Amino acid sequence: MDQELASGLAFREVQEADIDVALDHAFMVFNEKPPGAARLERHREVLRGSLRIGAYDGPLLVGLLAALPFTLSVPGGDVPCSGVSFVTVSPTHRRRGVLTGMMAELFRRSADRPLAALWASEAAIYGRYGYGYGTYAATVEIDSRRPLALRIAPDERPVRLLGKEETVKLLGPYYDATRASRPGRPARDEAMWREEWLVDTDEGDDDLTAPRVVALGDPVAGYAVYRTKCGDEDARTPGLVRVDELEADTPAVAAALWRYLAGIDLTGVVRAWGRPEDDPLPLMAADRDQVRVTSRFPAMWLRLVDVRDAMERRAWAAPVDLVLEVRDDRLPANAGVRRLVADGGSCSFRPEESAAPDLTFDVRDLATCYLGGTRAEHLVRAGLVAEHTPGAAAALDAALATELLPHTSEEF
Numbered sequence: 516m517d518q519e520l521a522s523g524l525a526f527r528e529v530q531e532a533d534i535d536v537a538l539d540h541a542f543m544v545f546n547e548k549p550p551g552a553a554r555l556e557r558h559r560e561v562l563r564g565s566l567r568i569g570a571y572d573g574p575l576l577v578g579l580l581a582a583l584p585f586t587l588s589v590p591g592g593d594v595p596c597s598g599v600s601f602v603t604v605s606p607t608h609r610r611r612g613v614l615t616g617m618m619a620e621l622f623r624r625s626a627d628r629p630l631a632a633l634w635a636s637e638a639a640i641y642g643r644y645g646y647g648y649g650t651y652a653a654t655v656e657i658d659s660r661r662p663l664a665l666r667i668a669p670d671e672r673p674v675r676l677l678g679k680e681e682t683v684k685l686l687g688p689y690y691d692a693t694r695a696s697r698p699g700r701p702a703r704d705e706a707m708w709r710e711e712w713l714v715d716t717d718e719g720d721d722d723l724t725a726p727r728v729v730a731l732g733d734p735v736a737g738y739a740v741y742r743t744k745c746g747d748e749d750a751r752t753p754g755l756v757r758v759d760e761l762e763a764d765t766p767a768v769a770a771a772l773w774r775y776l777a778g779i780d781l782t783g784v785v786r787a788w789g790r791p792e793d794d795p796l797p798l799m800a801a802d803r804d805q806v807r808v809t810s811r812f813p814a815m816w817l818r819l820v821d822v823r824d825a826m827e828r829r830a831w832a833a834p835v836d837l838v839l840e841v842r843d844d845r846l847p848a849n850a851g852v853r854r855l856v857a858d859g860g861s862c863s864f865r866p867e868e869s870a871a872p873d874l875t876f877d878v879r880d881l882a883t884c885y886l887g888g889t890r891a892e893h894l895v896r897a898g899l900v901a902e903h904t905p906g907a908a909a910a911l912d913a914a915l916a917t918e919l920l921p922h923t924s925e926e927f
């Protein structure tokens with residue numbers, strides 16, 4: 516049923532037959548030309564599989580928000596999540612509450628998925644809707660004009676190139692296994708491998724080659740997906756190795772893959788965008804001037820759509836018994852005082868309105884802590900979380916802690 520806005524706009528599902536209309540609208544708003552046929556078909560496929568919320572002015576589509584259902588790894592398991600994308604409002608209808616209405620509609624229609632996640636085009640937009648920084652990422656650059664100097668010995672087994680079919684067959688299950696050990700990773704189906712990771716042309720840079728994939732070990736003990744680009748002598752720009760993803764079971768395997776990437780002829784820089792914050796490469800480097808972390812940025816934004824369900828579905832690293840007060844202006848069912856009692860895999864987060872809270876969170880800050888990437892103590896120090904009982908934030912942090920920091924390499 517349509518949800519009417521006071522302004523006369525209405526929200527309703529975008530019919531499958533209107534997916535091309537929705538895409539035309541999105542390209543206009545993103546100031547983009549429509550992509551080639553294969554990419555266009557991929558966008559259609561994503562929209563077909565998504566919840567498609569449209570804002571309509573009469574018959575005219577003026578706003579779109581798509582939410583692709585997937586599962587996200589959280590400590591100890593997987594949680595259903597809405598992957599929010601294609602958030603676009605016509606230039607003629609901005610700042611009239613269209614996004615606010617579409618977001619409310621998303622929460623209403625996807626209440627059965629405890630989490631929602633997105634990559635923000637601008638960091639100022641989504642905090643007001645209760646999204647916090649779920650994962651951070653870093654850009655790492657290697658000056659590869661000289662051999663990569665490392666403090667550890669690389670695994671000396673050979674590195675081999677994989678074709679597309681072999682990649683999907685071998686790396687699909689390997690990636691799935693890595694998800695269990697690191698929170699913040701969406702499940703990746705075969706289409707995701709083929710249409711997102713292994714597409715020939717890079718959306719952002721036509722000069723990059725098709726992706727190459729190398730693996731080490733049988734069974735696979737690590738892999739790297741990368742593209743290269745010729746240098747430009749006139750502009751004195753060295754050839755580039757752009758690393759899209761690198762996973763390894765051991766430090767020695769990671770060292771071997773980085774050494775391979777840094778050793779590719781006719782290139783002078785390796786740039787890895789979106790590395791986990793705890794990537795060991797900078798520590799392995801013998802010369803920190805050769806391996807530099809050039810940026811750190813919020814990657815995937817996270818929303819706890821159902822706070823209780825989200826908390827009860829994750830595992831906890833230490834026993835905890837604390838009373839948390841949560842504020843949530845957009846989803847009042849999440850707000851209130853609850854007791855968090857967790858011990859390993861079991862957790863309850865039940866209302867206890869009469870109890871005095873140990874900590875008070877805005878829901879966006881709880882989302883920032885949820886995957887274990889940001890400590891509650893830091894948020895207390897930033898004045899964002901109120902600690903009523905000394906030591907409560909430290910106790911919560913001990914329970915939230917994860918072995919590996921959360922990370923998301925999937926940009927959706």
Ligand SMILES: CC(=O)SCCNC(=O)CCNC(=O)[C@H](O)C(C)(C)COP(=O)(O)OP(=O)(O)OC[C@H]1O[C@@H](n2cnc3c(N)ncnc32)[C@H](O)[C@@H]1OP(=O)(O)O
Binds near residue numbers: 545599603605610611
């Ligand atoms: C997950 C993704 O898809 S990221 C892609 C996001 N989309 C884009 O960047 C495309 C270009 N921009 C747009 O389409 C629109 O400007 C949107 C979607 C960002 C905002 O849509 P609007 O309908 O204008 O937003 P709406 O009127 O609901 O604004 C709600 C609030 O957000 C604020 N806001 C909206 N856009 C921005 C922005 N870019 N920066 C800062 N604040 C913003 C408004 O000021 C308003 O604040 P208030 O609640 O304090 O009054």
